[in-house]
Amino acid sequence: MSRAVEETNRRLLRARDAMDRSYAEPLDIPALARIALVSEAHFIRSFRATFGETPHRYLQRRRVERSMSLLRETDRSVTDICMAVGFSSLGTFSRTFHGIVGESPSAYRARAAVTAAPTCFTRRWMRPSSFGEAPAGDRPIA
């Protein structure tokens, strides 16, 4: 029983790693479900049960987290950053960013500071979250 859970967890973690690695590419549920070796509907359900949020939401948070990093650490334009993290429309990016972070990309840039911790940790901890202690966005995305 538990070995089956471990196997499922590893497959789902592989799919989540694919989102972390290839966040800027057009990832879709069928592709991710193939990595996890399950059907699409089952993938969404089991991903949520395992990691606490839907794959779509996870990928959006990953992309927004990357954009936050670029806003903090570079002077690239918001449009440029929007494309670089995998959004194809500035409108969708701004709406998603605001929905998750609670402010616009430029407002965030104006107040954000560069951090001393390695990226892999800031990635996990500064990613805006819909659960836990981090400030939640004003509306859920998925």
Add this chain to the structure above:
Amino acid sequence: MLNSIRLSQIYVLDQDEALDFYVGKLGLTVHTDEDLGFMRWLTVCVPGETDRQILLERPGPPGLDPATADQVRELVTKGATGGTLGFTTDDAQKTFETLRDRGVEITDEPTQRPYGTDFGVRDPFGNSIRILQPPSAPAA
């Protein structure tokens, strides 16, 4: 007070498979592999760096009760035990390519950071590994 880090521990689900990965793919060497009876004490180290060892520990009885061991195994496979190892390399890009070609799961491709170039990989169980090429020291 304290002088150095001597031993770090991560949980692995299978010690032979762990050796295939940590020695066969990452290129570490076995420091100690000893059957203590109640457990297999298995440590690896970076070649030549024998004063810092990583204990590859299998969660299970008698150290952990079976139910807790199952919980640990589930967390490891979710990538949630907090098991993270950080290594340095002279050439992040080359190491990345070597590991990728050996079939190692990549979580992050090499990225330039203020503290160097780093990338991330996953061990076969779910533990997270970061590999960093520090910025080259300024010429003396």
